[in-house]
Each structure stands twice: as C-alpha cells, then as structure tokens.
Amino acid sequence: MSDQTIHLLVTFDTNYIPPFQTMLTSAVQNTPGRKFHVWLLHSAIPQEDLTRLSGFCQTLGVPLTPLVMDRRLFADAPISNQYPQEMYYRLLAPHLLPSSLHRVLYLDPDILVINPLTPLWETELQGNLFAAASHTTVNDLVNGINRIRLKTDQDYYNTGVLLMDLDRGRTDIHPQEIFQHVQEHGSELLLPDQDVFNTLYGAKTLWIDDALWNYDARYYPGYLLRSNGAYHMDWVMQNTAILHFCGKRKPWKKTYTGRFATLYKHYNVLAHRNAEAISSVSSIPK
Structure with missing residues (x-):
C-alpha cells in the first residue's frame, strides 16, 4: 500500500484512557517498522x-487527532442509556x-497487541466494506443462535x-x-451496535481468523x-x-486473574511509566 502509516480509530471516554494507553504501547512496540496515527472520536473528554493524552502519544512517536x-449530527438518532x-x-x-x-483499523481499548498488525492492515478487502472476526473457534453455538436471532446467513462478527x-x-x-x-x-437488540453491524453489514464483511486477529x-x-492442541501458549505468543x-x-x-494477566500487566507498566514521565515534565515550572 502507498500509505505506510497504520491509521487507528478509537472511541472512548475519559475512563478508558489508561487501557487505550496500554493498547497503543503494545501496538507500537510489536509492529516494528510502521508508523501509526490515532484518530479519536469522542464527545466529552476534557x-x-x-x-x-496527546503528550503520551508523542512519546511513542504517534500523532493523535x-x-x-x-x-x-445525531439529531435523528435514537439515543438513550441503552443506545448512547x-x-x-x-x-x-x-x-x-x-x-x-x-482505510482505518478500529480497535477496542481492551485489546493487547502481541505481534505485528501489518498483515491485517495490508489485507485486501476484496470489495467488502469491512474485515472482522467471528468467535466461532470457541463459541460456535452462540454464533448459530445469533444468526437465527438476527435472521442472517453469515457468522456473527x-x-x-x-x-x-x-x-x-x-x-x-x-x-x-x-x-x-x-x-x-x-427492543430486539442485545448488543446494540454489534447487532446493527451484523444485520446491516455482515454480508459485506470479509472473514478473518479470530485466533490471529481477535483472540x-x-x-x-x-x-x-x-x-x-495446536493453539498452545507458544503458538499464541x-x-x-x-x-x-x-x-x-x-x-x-x-x-483479574486470567491466563494473560501477567502479560497485560507488563504492557500496562510500560504505558504507566510513559504517562508518569509526561506528568513529571508538565509539572516542571516554566
């Protein structure tokens, strides 16, 4: 691709700034040789x-917009506690x-990147609107229920x-x-935006392997x-x-005591150090 920058899209509020910092730290560290640009869509972050946050991203060499x-823009959108x-x-x-x-790659902030994102970024979409993963590898029953519930033919992404x-x-x-x-x-939607996505755009979505791209x-x-037995810990890493x-x-x-807790805490500590460095510099009298 002509643009060597990986453009990341994120959407969150103030509470999710620390997890985002951990996610971005892991993405930059484990995708060598690529530049990033982060686009943040928000409504109320002070x-x-x-x-x-911009200063934090700068320490990683990442522009934040x-x-x-x-x-x-959302005057006609149904908005409530369930549908913010x-x-x-x-x-x-x-x-x-x-x-x-x-092109943009959307990532939730509750993500850890442990291998390069480049192959995903360079994926040919083959005329589709999106590429996404379905968790059929571990939960095919739920996938089938969702297809019946939403009256769709494709996997639930x-x-x-x-x-x-x-x-x-x-x-x-x-x-x-x-x-x-x-x-x-x-009234029928259980996971509102995800259900809407699957109903309206699931048929225009390229399947990608969740074991690789959304584990x-x-x-x-x-x-x-x-x-x-093939997807053991060494394989995952x-x-x-x-x-x-x-x-x-x-x-x-x-x-949290999940299997990947220690791995997450490692990147969380790295991100926290960068965030503290920014706070220390900003507190120095001018």
Missing part, C-alpha cells in the same frame, strides 16, 4: 485530558473522518476489531438507515481444544496478533 462529535450517541461512531466513521483518509474501507463506506453506509434500524428493532482471552482452553479481553472482567483490574 481538554486537559486530551493534552496529556481527537475529533469532537457534533451532537447535531457513542455507539454510532465506529459505524459512521466513513462520514466522520476526513475524506483524505481511505465481533466489532472490537474492524478494518474499514472508508471510501466504499462513504457511498454504502447511510446514517438514516442505521438510525431507522435502531428505531424499528431497538478472545477468556477462552484459552477452548482454542486449545478446538485446535486439537508466536502467531496471535490481537488479544481481546472481552466481557466484564478486565485485565487492568487488580482482581
């Missing part, structure tokens, strides 16, 4: 926090990001990792279609069993690029 979302405005951001990214940007063709998205993704779908089917960190035994800490139990919590 400027003081954004300034510190925060974009505040104008609430008027923020849930629309990644689906509408083609219309919210600059037209000069042609997890939206924590999405490679997007922004140019095609600008022509094929229509905000009013999304808003209308939520308006008409809101559900809760289910190491499941991956091991379904692979007949050598091949898996993205560990995704799905679910309510998060690895930055002191009570």
Whole structure:
C-alpha cells in the first residue's frame, strides 16, 4: 500500500484512557517498522485530558487527532442509556473522518497487541466494506443462535476489531438507515451496535481468523481444544496478533486473574511509566 502509516480509530471516554494507553504501547512496540496515527472520536473528554493524552502519544512517536462529535449530527438518532450517541461512531466513521483518509483499523481499548498488525492492515478487502472476526473457534453455538436471532446467513462478527474501507463506506453506509434500524428493532437488540453491524453489514464483511486477529482471552482452553492442541501458549505468543479481553472482567483490574494477566500487566507498566514521565515534565515550572 502507498500509505505506510497504520491509521487507528478509537472511541472512548475519559475512563478508558489508561487501557487505550496500554493498547497503543503494545501496538507500537510489536509492529516494528510502521508508523501509526490515532484518530479519536469522542464527545466529552476534557481538554486537559486530551493534552496529556496527546503528550503520551508523542512519546511513542504517534500523532493523535481527537475529533469532537457534533451532537447535531445525531439529531435523528435514537439515543438513550441503552443506545448512547457513542455507539454510532465506529459505524459512521466513513462520514466522520476526513475524506483524505481511505482505510482505518478500529480497535477496542481492551485489546493487547502481541505481534505485528501489518498483515491485517495490508489485507485486501476484496470489495467488502469491512474485515472482522467471528468467535466461532470457541463459541460456535452462540454464533448459530445469533444468526437465527438476527435472521442472517453469515457468522456473527465481533466489532472490537474492524478494518474499514472508508471510501466504499462513504457511498454504502447511510446514517438514516442505521438510525431507522435502531428505531424499528431497538427492543430486539442485545448488543446494540454489534447487532446493527451484523444485520446491516455482515454480508459485506470479509472473514478473518479470530485466533490471529481477535483472540478472545477468556477462552484459552477452548482454542486449545478446538485446535486439537495446536493453539498452545507458544503458538499464541508466536502467531496471535490481537488479544481481546472481552466481557466484564478486565485485565487492568487488580482482581483479574486470567491466563494473560501477567502479560497485560507488563504492557500496562510500560504505558504507566510513559504517562508518569509526561506528568513529571508538565509539572516542571516554566
């Protein structure tokens, strides 16, 4: 590809700044030879926090472009506690990001990158809008239930990792279609934005291997069993690029004891050191 920069899209509030810092630290460290640019879509992060976050990203050599979302853009969107405005951001990214940007990789902040992202970034989308992984490797029963529930034919994709063709998205993704779908089917949606994504765009999504690009960190035994022992810890460390800490139990919590807890804490410490360095410099009297 002509653009050697990996453009990352993230959407979060102030509470998720520390996990994002850990995710970005791991991505930069484990994707050598590539530059990154982070695009942050948000609605209410204070400027003081954004300034510190920008300084943190600079220590990693990564430009940060925060974009505040104008609430008027979502005047026709059904918004409630269950359907916050923020849930629309990644689906509408083609219309919210600059037209000069042609491709972006969306990552949830509860992710750890342990091998290069370059092969995913350079994946040919074959005319699809997105590339995403389905967790069928470990939970095919739930996948089948979701297909019946949403009346779709394709696998149920997890939206924590999405490679997007922004140019095609600008022509094929229509905000009013999304808003209308939520308006008409809101009571049926269990995971609102993920359900909307799968219903409207699942058929326009390229399947990628979750064991490589969206490994559900809760289910190491499941991956091991379904692979007949092939996906052991050494295999994961050598091949898996993205560990995704799905679910309510998060690895930055002191009570977390999952199999990858120590690995996460390692990158968390590295990120914390960079963040502390920024705070120390900013506190020096001018």
